[in-house]
Amino acid sequence: MSYAAAGLFTFIPVLVFVTGLILALVTRGRHPRRSTFAAIGFAVLIVDGLIGTVWNIAGPQLRVSHRWPVSLYAALSGLFGAVETLLLIAGWVLILIALFGRERTTPAYPQAGGPPAPQQPPFPGGRPPGY
Numbered sequence: 001m002s003y004a005a006a007g008l009f010t011f012i013p014v015l016v017f018v019t020g021l022i023l024a025l026v027t028r029g030r031h032p033r034r035s036t037f038a039a040i041g042f043a044v045l046i047v048d049g050l051i052g053t054v055w056n057i058a059g060p061q062l063r064v065s066h067r068w069p070v071s072l073y074a075a076l077s078g079l080f081g082a083v084e085t086l087l088l089i090a091g092w093v094l095i096l097i098a099l100f101g102r103e104r105t106t107p108a109y110p111q112a113g114g115p116p117a118p119q120q121p122p123f124p125g126g127r128p129p130g131y
Helices: 003-029 031-066 070-100
Strands: none
Touching: 003 031, 031 070
16 A cells, blocks of 8 residues: 555544534534634644645655655654644644533623612503503
8 A cells, every 4th residue: 555545544534523613613603602612623633634644645755755864754753743742632622622611601680780670660650640
């Protein structure tokens, strides 16, 4: 199996993350805060997956075509791996916040001090004169 074909297997989770991003954007009207966290998290995971896919496909070919020493290729692979790990952690933390975080609610009584005071009737006895 070629490096390119093997690298495409790392692209499969990206398709799952694109589906999650679409679902997060579609449900944004019902759950705006949670959907925003989920959308950002899935976007980060998509970027992470694309970086991994590109490196898995292009890295070995670049090493051969530019005659990189193994030490340089290993250092770059370690750097890409570290960046991917940080992005993976950040994406999943955002998704977990979206899943288990609370949705902000507006208070029933936005004025300080509780419910509004009862209104006085405009006329004594509650009826206008002549009724």
